[in-house]
Amino acid sequence: MKIHVLTQKTGLQPPTIRYYEKEGLLDRRHVERRDNNYRDYTEDAVEHLLLIKRVQAAGFTLKEIKAIMKEEEGNKLELSRAIEFLQKKMKEMDRRKRELEQSQSLLARMLANKLALLEKNET
Amino acid sequence: MKIHVLTQKTGLQPPTIRYYEKEGLLDRRHVERRDNNYRDYTEDAVEHLLLIKRVQAAGFTLKEIKAIMKEEEGNKLELSRAIEFLQKKMKEMDRRKRELEQSQSLLARMLANKLALLEKNET
DNA sequence: ATAAACTATAAAGTATACTTGAATGTCAAA
DNA sequence: TTTGACATTCAAGTATACTTTATAGTTTAT
Numbered sequence: 001m002k003i004h005v006l007t008q009k010t011g012l013q014p015p016t017i018r019y020y021e022k023e024g025l026l027d028r029r030h031v032e033r034r035d036n037n038y039r040d041y042t043e044d045a046v047e048h049l050l051l052i053k054r055v056q057a058a059g060f061t062l063k064e065i066k067a068i069m070k071e072e073e074g075n076k077l078e079l080s081r082a083i084e085f086l087q088k089k090m091k092e093m094d095r096r097k098r099e100l101e102q103s104q105s106l107l108a109r110m111l112a113n114k115l116a117l118l119e120k121n122e123t
Numbered sequence: 124m125k126i127h128v129l130t131q132k133t134g135l136q137p138p139t140i141r142y143y144e145k146e147g148l149l150d151r152r153h154v155e156r157r158d159n160n161y162r163d164y165t166e167d168a169v170e171h172l173l174l175i176k177r178v179q180a181a182g183f184t185l186k187e188i189k190a191i192m193k194e195e196e197g198n199k200l201e202l203s204r205a206i207e208f209l210q211k212k213m214k215e216m217d218r219r220k221r222e223l224e225q226s227q228s229l230l231a232r233m234l235a236n237k238l239a240l241l242e243k244n245e246t
Numbered sequence: 247a248t249a250a251a252c253t254a255t256a257a258a259g260t261a262t263a264c265t266t267g268a269a270t271g272t273c274a275a276a
Numbered sequence: 277t278t279t280g281a282c283a284t285t286c287a288a289g290t291a292t293a294c295t296t297t298a299t300a301g302t303t304t305a306t
Contacts, residue, residue: 002282002283003282004281004283013264013265014283016264016265018284019265036271036272036273037271038282038284054225056263058219058223058225058226059219060226061262061263062263079237079240079241079244080241083234083237086234090230090234093226093227093230095180096181097223097224100219102177103177103181103183104217104220107216108213111206111209111210114202114209115206117202118202118203118206125252125253126252126253127252127253139294141255142293142295161252162253162254179293184291
């Protein structure tokens, strides 16, 4: 499919998708070139980009995402090192989750305060 | 306390703390100037900066954090609008948490694969 | 008293993740 | 066939969140 179709399926913009490719987040499995030099995306590209979006929204940088993706493929790292890497990432996510929960409870307290005030005013 | 002491208590660097002040994340409650023009931080500044760190680690920008802080003070916004604001932020955090959990389960699957491989190799 | 350590400001530089602009090429429909 | 929509590259611009550099004033220790 052409880039425009992919933008509709992913919600990303053409320059963003090209940028990701330039940064090495897409490969032969996701894009090829046609005779006219236009990019031709596979169906896999859709899933792949949506995955990138999710992981990115979870707070990872493109660099980290690339490392994770590469790792997914890779027997470049040996097994034990790959496991170490993934466990480190898991811990990072746990930490982020805790921080998120703490912030959330802060907001919850603020919200409770406001709601109490509202109650008072209405009584 | 002087800026150096605050850096030790927060783990932030002097220019970062000054930058936060410039960006309006600190006010009279947190900093004052002495006769020599040196900044003099209150104990409140410590808690405040650590809070900023946590909320930031949860994925919020300084601008958003500032908005939340301002709101915490503020009867600038009327009550109902404040509540709306906080509820919106809560939803954002829920979404972020879900994305984090999805990414985490992705990593968990990858990790499970690696561990299975490891098992196999050892048998 | 003077060097070392700390403080200040202002401006420029850096990294990340894009977005925008300029110039050009390709294709599909009227 | 020519106009409009879409594609390409490359370079420059933007926003966020700092960090670094340069210059200068202040305080502390010896």
